[in-house]
Amino acid sequence: MKVALITGGAGAVGSATARMLAHDGFSVVLADIDIERANAVCDEIRRSHDVDATAILTDLADIGSLRPLLDAIGKKFGRLDCLVNNAGKTGASRIGAVDVDEWNAVLTINLTAPMLLCQEAIPLLKASAGASIVNVASRVYLSGTGVGYTSSKSGLIGLTRTLAVQLGKDRIRVNAVAPSFLNSPFNKKNVERNSSLAESFKKITPLGRLGTPDDVAGAIAFLASDRASFITGDILHVCGGAQLAPSPD
Numbered sequence: 412m413k414v415a416l417i418t419g420g421a422g423a424v425g426s427a428t429a430r431m432l433a434h435d436g437f438s439v440v441l442a443d444i445d446i447e448r449a450n451a452v453c454d455e456i457r458r459s460h461d462v463d464a465t466a467i468l469t470d471l472a473d474i475g476s477l478r479p480l481l482d483a484i485g486k487k488f489g490r491l492d493c494l495v496n497n498a499g500k501t502g503a504s505r506i507g508a509v510d511v512d513e514w515n516a517v518l519t520i521n522l523t524a525p526m527l528l529c530q531e532a533i534p535l536l537k538a539s540a541g542a543s544i545v546n547v548a549s550r551v552y553l554s555g556t557g558v559g560y561t562s563s564k565s566g567l568i569g570l571t572r573t574l575a576v577q578l579g580k581d582r583i584r585v586n587a588v589a590p591s592f593l594n595s596p597f598n599k600k601n602v603e604r605n606s607s608l609a610e611s612f613k614k615i616t617p618l619g620r621l622g623t624p625d626d627v628a629g630a631i632a633f634l635a636s637d638r639a640s641f642i643t644g645d646i647l648h649v650c651g652g653a654q655l656a657p658s659p660d
């Protein structure tokens with residue numbers, strides 16, 4: 412049975428992805444700092460799907476914990492077929508408010524930890540017949556929103572393209588999804604700052620609605636599947652067309 416590791420697996424996109432991959436027959440490992448919620452998602456998945464679902468307490472800011480995470484997966488399952496680098500962190504919006512500690516914290520969660528997880532996962536992924544990495548970036552790499560956040564997600568796109576080139580010979584596909592604004596706890600602070608933000612995003616979206624965690628999970632599950640077996644180095648925009656428009660303030 413294929414195995415997928417999903418960081419931030421307790422969150423909106425992460426839990427939707429875990430459910431969808433479980434539906435597609437993957438056993439799932441949810442690595443999250445919120446172990447209570449991760450365990451609850453795993454309980455629910457085990458009840459509704461005939462797969463294994465395991466929650467592992469992980470703080471991506473603690474980069475020393477990443478190798479033990481992959482070791483634990485190797486020990487329990489002996490394989491890894493898909494790595495979904497999904498956990499993310501926002502930071503200050505404007506350049507004048509950027510604090511270097513916060514900048515480093517955002518870059519660590521959104522870029523350094525995904526890079527290290529890719530590095531640590533290579534030996535297990537190499538042994539899989541249909542291995543892939545899916546990085547959860549953001550539409551902001553096109554439009555710019557939040558200095559550290561946008562820089563980190565742009566870096567994640569660069570990482571995706573670079574690893575697609577380097578790991579192709581090992582038959583490991585590397586892709587990214589770039590969602591637009593979703594109604595999730597992730598945007599709580601932004602919505603508190605600007606209560607019409609969701610409405611503004613709806614207006615710039617040609618398909619006329621906001622995206623859902625399931626929309627993003629569907630794109631991730633596709634990229635992780637054999638249906639995408641000749642797709643690597645790509646960025647799948649899950650934006651209802653909003654990738655074609657400038658951002659609202």
Ligand SMILES: NC(=O)c1ccc[n+]([C@@H]2O[C@H](COP(=O)([O-])OP(=O)(O)OC[C@H]3O[C@@H](n4cnc5c(N)ncnc54)[C@H](O)[C@@H]3O)[C@@H](O)[C@H]2O)c1
Binds near residue numbers: 420
């Ligand atoms: N929500 C949006 O509008 C939106 C838009 C574009 C991209 N994204 C990206 O989608 C991804 C998922 O976002 P979401 O909306 O599901 O957010 P969410 O807040 O619902 O979930 C994020 C999850 O990551 C976990 N997490 C946070 N810090 C962690 C850490 N240090 N170590 C381990 N786990 C940690 C949280 O506990 C949570 O379960 C993020 O990378 C985000 O940047 C979100």
